[in-house]
Amino acid sequence: MQTVGCLIFDGVRVFDYAVISEVWSARPSRPELPAFDLRICGPDESRVRLGGGLERLPDHGPDVLLDCDLVVVPGVEDPQGCRAPEVLDAVRAVHARGIPVASLCTGAFVLAEAGLLDGRHVTTHWMLAAELARRHPAVQVDPDVLFTGDGEVWTSAGVAAGIDLCLHLIRSAHGQQAAAAVAREMVTAPFRAGGQAQFIPSPVPEESDRDDPLAVVRSAVLASLETPWTVGQLAKLAMMSERSFARRFTEATGTSPLRWLLEQRVLTAQRLLEETDLLVDEIAVRCGFGSAVSLRPAFVRRVGVAPREYRRAFRR
Structure with missing residues (x-):
């Protein structure tokens, strides 16, 4: 061509x-x-x-x-x-x-x-x-x-x-x-x-807004992706019931808390694959997947290729 x-x-x-x-x-x-x-x-x-x-x-x-x-x-x-x-x-x-x-x-x-x-x-x-x-x-x-x-x-x-x-x-x-x-x-x-879908407007508050409990939750999660977060723990951080937290989070971001969490973990894994020499297993642990075996299916679903293939193609 x-x-x-x-x-x-x-x-x-x-x-x-x-x-x-x-x-x-x-x-x-x-x-x-x-x-x-x-x-x-x-x-x-x-x-x-x-x-x-x-x-x-x-x-x-x-x-x-x-x-x-x-x-x-x-x-x-x-x-x-x-x-x-x-x-x-x-x-x-x-x-x-x-x-x-x-x-x-x-x-x-x-x-x-x-x-x-x-x-x-x-x-x-x-x-x-x-x-x-x-x-x-x-x-x-x-x-x-x-x-x-x-x-x-x-x-x-x-x-x-x-x-x-x-x-x-x-x-x-x-x-x-x-x-x-x-x-x-x-x-x-x-x-x-x-x-x-990631470009369709949704009312996502600025992460720096410390008066917004959802922004506080997102900041805490991004600072500790290796933690095995549950919706209950996230709701507790926001000082809400699980039901109220899940509803408000979805209204604010256009996605559920666990879907958002998975997205952030995969995005961080992409960045680490591109910018570091860390082993895939270590990246998986840092991003909260526990192992490369757990990381692979989530990564393939979102990116379309396996982590090692992605690194070979896009390693800086």
């Missing part, structure tokens, strides 16, 4: 276009990276009005997309609008040729309108997931993941998740080192675990 086509048209989001341009830009000074050939294509080679009042003259017409290894569709400013027939025809032609197609953020609405997403598991920005599902009932919309795909069609969640998908596509085609090098040059993380 070295020849990448970017389809631009009126109303494309500038950020998404910039992400595609940055990720797959030519880097002659970095011979260790794949020699990407990014082709900016428009439906009729005429000047395109991007979001924010910017304009861009495509370098190629839509036929060039048919010679690419991958075609990426940026998000659009107005996801509920209708796309020009030539835009949809270009996307359909690429897909019919068997070329993988990826969309960033609201670009999923363009792929759905072209009929590429029917029966597929897809995502888009969490604020627009319900609208995508309403407009296209045959599409299986998952508002929780950062990106998803089946090798033929890929979709990503909002804004920065487009970077995640682009790096994933590089990682899949060219390996972890290539993706990590591009990410390092862009000053971004090569891999972000978790899904969109």
